[in-house]
Amino acid sequence: MRTLALCFAAVIALSGASPARPASDDHAGALAALADVRAAVAEIVRIEDGYAVGHGAYLRAAHRAMNALVGRRDDGYAASFGDPGDGVGTLGHLDRMLDKTSSARWTPAVQGAKANVLAAAESLQSALHEKQMEDYQADLTRALASLALVVGRSSESGVLGGLSGALANTSLGVPRGAVSASGCAPPSRAPAYGVVAERLAYVALPRSTASAAIPDELGISRVVVQGDDVVLYTHAAREAAALCRGRSHMQRTRGVAAPAVSYTxxxxxxxxxxxxxxxxxxxxxxxxxxxxxxxxxxxxxxxxxxxxxxxxxxxxxxxxxxxxxxxxxxxxxxxxxxxxxxxxxxxxxxxxxxxxxxxxxxxxxVKLGPVPGAKPSNAALGTCAVK
Amino acid sequence: MWPWGSAIFSLAVLVAAICTAGSPRANAQAEWPGADAYRNADKDAANWILPARGYSGNRYVSETEITPENVGTLKKAWSANVDARGPLETAPIVWNGTMYVTSSHNDVYALDAATGAMKWHFPYKPHVIAFSANRGVALANGKVYEATLDGHLIALDATTGKPVWNVVAARDTTNTFYTMQPVPYKNMLLLGASNGDWGGIGYISAFDASTGKRLWDWNTIPGPGEPGHDSWSGDSWKRGGGAIWSGVAIDPATDTLYVDAGNPQPDFLGTVRKGANLYTNSMVALDISGAKPKVKWYRQFIPHDTHDWDPAMPPVLFTGTVNGSPRNLVASGDKGGNFWVLDAGTGAVVYHLAVSTQKGQNTQPSRKGTIACPNTNGGVEFNGGSYMPETNAFYVPSVDQCGIWKSQGTATYVTGQFYLGGAFPPLYGPSTGYVNAIDIGTGKFMWRKHLAFPQIGGALSMSPGIVFTGGVDGDFTAYDAKSGNVLWHYKTGMTIQAPPHSYVAGGKRYVVVAAGPAGVNFADPRFSKGAPTLEGRYSHPTSAVITAFALP
Incomplete structure (x- = not known):
């Protein structure tokens, strides 16, 4: 937990030199949501690994895990048991990220994470009502399984990637104020985040600080040392490269394919x-x-x-x-x-x-746009006379 | 050397003397209106410096030389042609003998208010999203301000017409444009955005009048955590509509801004936005004394509207006599054919009156189609009306149409296209209009005239007893304020959808109105066949004209 937060703080400090444009707080929100999930997991693991005797300690653990997940604005929040999270709760953070007029590439992953948080909360809720120890433990195991999906893995960027995958492979991984560069070309300077169509292709760090500043959530598929910089390519780098190739291919071939429009x-x-x-x-x-x-x-x-x-x-x-x-x-x-x-x-x-x-x-x-090879009869307006 | 020097000196003195005598600065009036001039704009007999004359929004002029007895002799004094690519909706601003008007495509003109001669012309070529229209400029600090169809706010030098600054003011220029006339208030320009049928969220902004910097935005749709957010199901608020696009009224004594927020979106599909959908179709009183506006009260006229029946009429503040005693009131009207009189302090409904045929008010548009009245372009339109203290009456034109309303199963947002969840309704039956006079003492009609064409030209009332208004058939008419009798009329041969104004220039009082091609909403099918006029047949007008009238 602490190392994670420190590492990200280091990256933010490194990259704050010339912000490209103000990003929203979604990056910070995702990190906070993850922190709350980890707090809940820690509560469950602690009680499962321990030797507590009596009903009370188990109920308390389930309540505290629930609090970290749902946040204090939810009906399921029981303040008297304490909150190992930040009070906003994973759900609170995810709702803030999702409550927007537009959707991002990371939206499906965050929506999936939210569904899994709700499933975990459901399991915890039933754990609170169990009479038998076996049933209680089965509920907690189900909750842990759901939370594992919320955390996800950095090698995937869709729903299976969870929050880690979204942070590792999409523009969600770019901290507020960090320098964004085109992910189609190697970085010209570090620190920088290479992005193509909302995919995070690489993170470039100065060599001198790289070992201290590698974010935990970054899924690294390839490391390239480039002069004084280290370029950490993500799992989305391959897809980004394909996109970059596709773009230049489209630019070359634009104006050849005839649009499938028919009238007489x-x-x-x-x-x-x-x-x-x-x-x-x-x-x-x-x-x-x-x-x-x-x-x-x-x-x-x-x-x-x-x-x-x-x-x-x-x-x-x-x-x-x-x-x-x-x-x-x-x-x-x-x-x-x-x-x-x-x-x-x-x-x-x-x-x-x-x-x-x-x-x-x-x-x-059929996408509308200027017709390739058209010869307008009115060149100034770009229209063709109809007889 | 002496003789030469002396001669040059004398010549210089002479030139200086001539220039001083001939300059408008020799006039006792200040060069540009100051804070007091705006506050008392509704009492200034000569000038017209705010969109609807004063901050109250009431187009009323007291003590004029034009009377019911002599108005019959009113003659065209001058006319000026402007760019005719679309309808003229400009509300002329007049200061110190100069009139500032706009064309549909954002050209700005400074005219000599006594002769119509052009002083300068600022041409502009905006990209048009859907409708071309502009309701006029603001004048302040020697600058003329215009908000454009491509979402810009532009400041021009009022003396030369040269641009001073030009900023992108709309938050999303792919679905938002400006038609509203900016309103100067203190150091601010208040401006609402048009995006209410294109998938945006309504807002009104304040810009710093000297720099164009945004000072604040007030969104008409409450976001998460704000009061009223729970009146929207799910994420429907995100493209909820509620544009503020016509005009506003201000009470400077309390820094209260009165705005009407437009219809919810998708316009015709209510099932995807369950709830009352605040603050759409509402009048909202905002405290604008602080850094951010605060809601004082609101009155929702039509909760959960599914017919695009937004309150298009700009609010009008006035002190009327109700049950024999004076009361501070604010009037509004909606395209659903309702005329509303509210208590200006609390928003409580004092009167509610149907000024157009109403039918199917509680029906929902359906896949097959449901008949309801008024049509989406019906009821009370964007030029609103006027209160006259002499008669204690409110004068408001209205449109009488019915339509067939269709909805679809879903609504899909496509950038720059309508976001409707259905289709705009075709006309069902005739398309006519009314001029209504409403007795504020009783809340009942004093008189009303049924006319062959829709009436959307607003109203100008002038003591001692005349009401001017224009119809989409181009007929500009003076009514007797007491009886509704027609005292005078003039066929422009074009469509009138701009408000009449009145001012004094060169010692003479003028009444002025703009006319031009029909707007998209009022391109009456009868026009394509040729509606009758005094000149002969009506066809698509190809000119746009500002016409000023005066007594001989």
Missing amino acids: APQAHAGVTVYRRYCLQCHGADLQGSAGPAVAGTEFLTNAKRNKWTLNDLRTTVFENMPFSNPGSLSPKQYADVMGFLLASNCYPPGGKPFPQTPSPSLAK
Whole structure:
């Protein structure tokens, strides 16, 4: 326990020189949650290993372990037995980490950890009601098994990795204020944390301090000495490297694969009339928007790409919420025609099949964005004229 | 050497004398409004320096030369064309003979308030997330402030129109934009964000008016551990909506800010956000005297709304006569067709009146579709209304529409798209409007006019007894405040969804209103066929015009 805390303090001190950007307290929260789990485990192990006689000591141990897990804000907290944890409880820390508008790569691991804490608490709860020593011990063993999953292991990064795995292999392992670097390239200076798409690829430490500062939770798969620095590669390093390769591959091949978008030229032609009558007033003759937003061309497509819109997202907005002054009021044919017109105006080539009049799951697989190899008839706007 | 020096000296004196005489600084008025000017803005006969005239939010002007007897002779004095890429919703700010207005796409204009001549023009090209609209600028400390469709807050030099600073003010520019007119208060600019149908959480911010630095944010959705958080099931609060997007009122004596928080999200799917969903669809009175706002009281108009019936009307503070005695009141209205009068000190409901047809108030949108009224663009809209002490009446336009409401099984957040859990409702039946006069003594209608088109232009009441308002058919009308009789009207040939203002320039009183293309909400299907106007057929307007009227 103490060594763990000290080691992390050392890393924070080492890396505090030039913080890249303010991180939240999730890293500290995960460490505190782990500390509470370990306090609970210590209580259980102590009573199991000891030679206590009488019901009271066992009940007390179960209560104290429970307190460390659930925290003082929970109904299951029994203050009179004392709390070997920090009072917030593992659950309190995990809830704080999960109570966010966005989810991180480590979220599933933390959610899994929370489920296992709840399972451990359930086992402890039944231990409190047992009459027979064997039953009590069976409950505690179940609790220990659940808590082992909460701690997890640093070689895994999913649910099986638990809190250790998340700390070892994801951006959760980066302390607040530490220097983050791209995990795709070796570090240019230490201390630094190499991160790729929320995966922690390595921790680089100056050689002089490395032996004192290696975090307990770091799962090390490979150690590379690089000049005056030591680079500790994590178990996620291999996956990160594959991602880095994939990125450069995608950059090389971008602009080759044709998007799987289908509509027919007659549809697009029929869509001209629909657009003029129901859409033009708000989206403009040049489709660049007036009262409403742009619906074709460079501005629309770059924004669609930035927001990761699929063809199905566009379909939903058009079929269900347009025209905005009377949504859903056109016929399915009119909607499909105007979708054809919009795709053609965005320089998507027509295909063999018409744009469907009913929902189609395959549309969700088509990502919108500038069309490779397109030759816009209006180069300034990036739109293609539809006849 | 002497003769030369003497001549140059004399010339310099002469030039200086001419410049001083011709400069507006020779005017007795201060160069820019000071603290007292804002506090007493509603009593300043000549200028209009806050969005809804004064901090009370009441568009009322006392003691004007325009009377029910002579308003019939009102004539167009000047008009000025501005960028016409979208609807005009600008509330003009007038100070010392200069008028500041905005276009839908955030262009800012300084006009001569007596002639309409352009003094400067600041062009802007924002990315538009969903709707293009802007409700106007704030003027303070020689700067003009505008909040933009791409989430920026921009300060311009009020004399030259040149940018002074430009900051990204929205917390998430992928789903948040600004349409609201910033409100200068003390050293702050108060500004609410529009994100209520796009998966954000509503908030109002205070920015330092000299630097643009954020001073505080107040979230309309209580987070974990805050009172009201338990009115949301599970994690639903995280994209709970509640945008503050129209306008605010302030009581400077107590530093109380009155705000209306918008509808909850996903708009049409209540099952994923069980509970009352505080503080959506609520008026909230905030103490803003300290470093962070504190909730004094709140009044939730429609708990657990599933119809996008948010209180769009900005609060109006006024002292009305109720049962023969004066009482401090605050009025609001929602898109559900309710008009509310509350006690300004406690939030207790004094009056509640339906100003639009209501049906299916307790139904839920369904997969097949459920009919309810008003439609999502119905009821009382964002320009609100006005109280006139002479008649003890509140004047508020409204929209009468019904819709068919559909929900889906789930709601999925997609960046930059609507977050609805259903679809916006198609119209069911006719789309019309009302101009309502409500007697504050009794809480009943004094008069109301049923009109062929939705009415969203707000109201300007002027003593001794006129109410001005405009409809989406472009008809700008003066009503007799006592009887509701039409005293004067003018066909703009465009859509009016901006509030009328009044001011004095060059010794003459003007009434001004902006008109332009229809906004997305009010692109009336009748317009595409050509609605009748005095000029002939109505078609998509391609111009956006500020028009000022005066007596001959």
